Amino acid sequence: MDFAYSARVEELRAKLQAFMDAHVQPADAAWKHEVEAGRYPTALVDDLKAKAKAEGLWNLFLPALKPDEPGTRLTNLEYAPLAEIMGRIYWSSEVFNCNAPDTGNMEILHMFATPEQRERWLNPLLNGEIRSCVGITEPGVASSDPTNLQTTIIRDGDHYVVNGRKWWTTGALHPKVKFCIVMGLSDPRPEADPHKRHSMIIVPMDSPGLTVMRNLPLLNHYSIEGHTETDFTDVRVPAANLLGEEGAGFALAQARLGPGRIHHCMRTIGQCEVALELMVERALERKAFGRNLADYANVQDWIAEGRMEIDQARLLCLRAAWMMDKHGNKAARTEVSAIKVAATRLQTKIADRAMQVFGAGGLSNDTPLAFIYSWGRALRFIDGPDEVHLRTIARAEIKKRKESNRSTFAEQGVLRPWVKGAS
């Protein structure tokens, strides 16, 4: 065990931070200005992407890149501290082609795409030439259990026909978005195996019958790229667009979610650090009732709690990444659930305290805190609500005991007999 980052990671961290300081931070005001005016700042971002690619800071998230694919080839563990740095400025991940949901789509295409699909959809994504979106969640059902999904993807000759309503389709409004990966029922028979009834298919955004209905706000924040409600009415898609086999949807969804979840967590830790640093800076310069805020014991407690919580969350995140690298995404499932809950909760908590140190100004957009707070709250739903992840962790823990050969405390005589007793 060695808790220091490797030399390679330290080098990349320095390089990435330098890039952020030199290019991204200075563009932040312009980015926000465009977005507030309702325009996606395409030119600005394209320029930064070219620079990042030229410096070898590209597709840092994808461990499995092949020799002919552009990217940095990092493990999840190596990627984590870099994602943390990107997380500090919300929009910066795209600069390095590391933004959701394209990352998840690239992962899944990387694993399951046919050569034609790779050529047409994956390669432009890997090169940052196009954007994509994903349609899993539906308004009418508890979508954290994907076997509930009701959208249909029905074979009809050389095509599949898609019908249904999705929402929280992230990225559907981006000017370069070209396709949506949709998950739905390809086998609607109720008696079929519930984990084999769904499929995933690549739906071009310009398909007739695909309608972006509206952009959904997250606590009144409207993303310029969209979290949309999206309707599919008799959308005909070539059968060749199916991802993997018919009925493989559930398996693909599982494969997709592990890395996506942990990427959010890594970035969250960056946001938490920003909030904590803001709190400290403010506490050092603001006076109330004749004393500096940094001298008040309650503010000091908030600072200390924040430091302790962030450090613990970062370690949990790194360990989950290491588990994924070492034992695979499936083996790391409870670890990923754990960091998903711990990190996203933390973002709202630390931002909440920091806002309190800023006073009412902390509610406005004059600091990044209002956004960090709201986005943190939203993250408690994105990729699954807390309760689903807690349930996953608890069931694993219970199963561990059930399957263990170890004698129970009662059997060891640690408990008095009543505890074993009747019931």
Add this chain to the structure above:
Amino acid sequence: MDFAYSARVEELRAKLQAFMDAHVQPADAAWKHEVEAGRYPTALVDDLKAKAKAEGLWNLFLPALKPDEPGTRLTNLEYAPLAEIMGRIYWSSEVFNCNAPDTGNMEILHMFATPEQRERWLNPLLNGEIRSCVGITEPGVASSDPTNLQTTIIRDGDHYVVNGRKWWTTGALHPKVKFCIVMGLSDPRPEADPHKRHSMIIVPMDSPGLTVMRNLPLLNHYSIEGHTETDFTDVRVPAANLLGEEGAGFALAQARLGPGRIHHCMRTIGQCEVALELMVERALERKAFGRNLADYANVQDWIAEGRMEIDQARLLCLRAAWMMDKHGNKAARTEVSAIKVAATRLQTKIADRAMQVFGAGGLSNDTPLAFIYSWGRALRFIDGPDEVHLRTIARAEIKKRKESNRSTFAEQGVLRPWVKGAS
């Protein structure tokens, strides 16, 4: 002690609720539609105001109304359950002329206005013909301690000249706003008594030099009436517009805040009930993993905790209102601080749980929860951050002990001597 509402209150509750059901709720969609389009729905509100006034549901908040003034003449204790009902629909208070900051301005004018000021500013407010705003908080100083305020109000012949920057000027963008009550330094000498250096003055909104700079969002919610940053540069106001005496600003601010704070709390309890009811309704109709959400023990715990918390907060609020009625606003100061902290915290807490039961949809504006959550967070600053109120309560508790004749536990021999010991 009798915990039942009086017959009069029960009658008014029924009447107000019937009015809400018949007139306000049906107008809610239209109101929101206009506001989302950036228009204050003047005609709709004027119509409702006329109806409410005709039914005798008018100025319910002002205990001290005189015979010739329109209104319902309720004590704070009687008003509380009615404010709770109004609180359920955010914008409805104005229908009954019970909306901040006009209520606070009416209170202060009612107590301190000259006959001319009454005629010109108070009477139109009491009749709901105009709106007003208030400028106390400043960006550069910790304004929860009003002795810090830096805006100047300097006598110059028959006028006062106002210079400074205010923010969170609530209501400054309302189409009918006519004046702003501004607090500032009338005696800038540092050596002067810090509680006698400030004054309040009525500044007409059309005064040259008064500039509304921008509307400040509350967690990205922009009020159609405005929480603005407002600049005062060499604004000349007739000396007759001074409220009370020169140097009375601090005393006026104190008089103003008690009722204002508790009104927010009463409404907050209404919002909390809405959130809890939404949670229960959703839990009854949504299924996850094969079971109704209302059957999950964690959801049940959230419902129970919410019920317990709301009931306790309501009782604390009613008791504070009763203290104000019985012993005056000043005597009820710690009680008001206590409910200010308890109620506003609760709004975000209960909305947070309810959102969790709604899933990601709870983040959108398809339910009232996202607004209730965000507005609850903002209320933890409005009329003073939690920490200032906790400090007030603690200092009162400590003072009580210091001034008590009762023997200490140490003197009674309850503690072993070391506890009294050295240090």
Add this chain to the structure above:
Amino acid sequence: MDFAYSARVEELRAKLQAFMDAHVQPADAAWKHEVEAGRYPTALVDDLKAKAKAEGLWNLFLPALKPDEPGTRLTNLEYAPLAEIMGRIYWSSEVFNCNAPDTGNMEILHMFATPEQRERWLNPLLNGEIRSCVGITEPGVASSDPTNLQTTIIRDGDHYVVNGRKWWTTGALHPKVKFCIVMGLSDPRPEADPHKRHSMIIVPMDSPGLTVMRNLPLLNHYSIEGHTETDFTDVRVPAANLLGEEGAGFALAQARLGPGRIHHCMRTIGQCEVALELMVERALERKAFGRNLADYANVQDWIAEGRMEIDQARLLCLRAAWMMDKHGNKAARTEVSAIKVAATRLQTKIADRAMQVFGAGGLSNDTPLAFIYSWGRALRFIDGPDEVHLRTIARAEIKKRKESNRSTFAEQGVLRPWVKGAS
């Protein structure tokens, strides 16, 4: 609504407090000394009981006293603030014949005893001449659902025969304990109505086959009166000792628990006040890092939170007592559950903070805090664990919605249609 105590209550409060100051507090050291030596201080307590009875401070808890029965004849609402005063010194309730479990036994006998039972068991209890205990909870089953109880009470000629194991039999070691009210299965047929299978019976403590096995500690505190594990093997009891009818056990248990629960809560509030006062006194005299503890903002926050929490809990408790007086114990069921959870939680929470202000000394028995903390933790089980009460409250809230005629938010159009949607 009037939040002031009535003149009668204020008079009784003053009288009781004077009695506590003059007689109970001065005896506290002697009481503890005897108890630490393993002796119940009978003479001391008998003397105080005689004094209290002479002053008319007797059986304050029993609203329904008859003309020939000794006692003060107070409503639950009137009793609450007096129980709070008694609660400040743990052992003082017995002085006023207000101690558990005798109070519960007197209530139940008062309602259901035959004339012979009244003469033999109730009257000596009402006069404070004997003590009693109660056997409901069993080690082998989740006893918070009394339909689970397995002890049998089987008719055999003129007798009932009791077999089973009880624990947490409070008071079984008191030198004057004369009987135990036992609840058990009188109809063991599984197919019988689960709410009609149990009965209660008066078992004399000297019955052959009744064995007190051991005294159970509560977080390592052993009560001198005992919380015992008690065995019943072929204990023959005259049939005339049955309480009420055969099969009435469940109904009797319900009748018993309401007042008992709220009495604990009233006393808990007294304990919380003691802990808060101790914290304030300590904060005023202890210095750390050059400053008085009372000047630290975190300690101030704890003081303020404590004041807010206690005041809210007291109001909730008084309202529950008022509900019991006005609408009966059954109607007040959720109110009693709510205060049971809220108050008992609070005791540990406030004592925890106070200990922290005392430093390590707070862990010892040199202050009352270690006991208050531990006893508070135990109270979260006594008369039902938190989770059972939360469940009761949640189910009532859910039922209220189900049985309501009010239109839902969805029906009112407050929610967008998806929320009503499929599932």
Add this chain to the structure above:
Amino acid sequence: MDFAYSARVEELRAKLQAFMDAHVQPADAAWKHEVEAGRYPTALVDDLKAKAKAEGLWNLFLPALKPDEPGTRLTNLEYAPLAEIMGRIYWSSEVFNCNAPDTGNMEILHMFATPEQRERWLNPLLNGEIRSCVGITEPGVASSDPTNLQTTIIRDGDHYVVNGRKWWTTGALHPKVKFCIVMGLSDPRPEADPHKRHSMIIVPMDSPGLTVMRNLPLLNHYSIEGHTETDFTDVRVPAANLLGEEGAGFALAQARLGPGRIHHCMRTIGQCEVALELMVERALERKAFGRNLADYANVQDWIAEGRMEIDQARLLCLRAAWMMDKHGNKAARTEVSAIKVAATRLQTKIADRAMQVFGAGGLSNDTPLAFIYSWGRALRFIDGPDEVHLRTIARAEIKKRKESNRSTFAEQGVLRPWVKGAS
């Protein structure tokens, strides 16, 4: 970064666990039986110590052992998972000569003892032949700031004379205790450097004038080895017993506390695992209201939260140990403070939930939970209360910002100018 334990650690873990299973767990009942009867089970422990030493499981805590000293020679990082295993059974650390306060005394003697002191005091400790205690904390002053200590250690010819009152002298009642390391003022002049006024000295337990006054309970748990109040009246000690130089007391105290603190935390994590495992086992076998407790979503949440919290605490603990190994105890100061707060809080929290799953039986001593809960509460004071550690962490965080060259957010333009603004 590699989160797996090294091969050596895994081997030692297996060996230690096997020893615990084979020898310690089977002796647990006998140990408790003796202790409950008021006897320290010397023979039993001596026998186990001999076995452990023979197996090379000895002095595992001391990284700096010399070739001629008995022990396992582990780094702090290697020791941590072993201490966790020992922590599962409270009394087992002594079996491996790893118990407080002997470990701290061995560390300090190891660093600072003269050859004579090593021979007489350290070697028998390293061999487990004697026991020792330590007297730092005093009843009259806030001892978490050791510059407050008032006991005097005054040179008088060839002796020092010790006068003062200590408490929480851990181990003073052990049958083999031979000496106490006492810290006190050797330079009582107020004007002297506050960090140079104190010294430490070895006081033999049989010194005339040393009186063990009483054993202090920790939430009513009395340790058989004692946490005593200890009086020193004119205790004459040879000058050769001074540890290090006169005035070095503060520096020695600092050196002592780092490892001691983290050892408690490692063991705490073991206790937390026991509590969590107990909760899971109980949830699997207990039914309430017709369903297994493990099927209730609130119990599942508690299990999941426990798993997440323990895993985070363990990682934070391991990182602190690694920091100590890599950069020294002083550099790891805030890391040690962080884990001290996080771990000890956790013990009470997890035990609290587990007790709740056990029902009232969880309050008794029929499970280990009541002790784990109480001991966890006590640990929040041992080696410094939470508040002192939080203060340390906050001040380090603030200092980091003050000493940083990095531009502030305000300077970077992330904040609008007002935030830098006046105050």
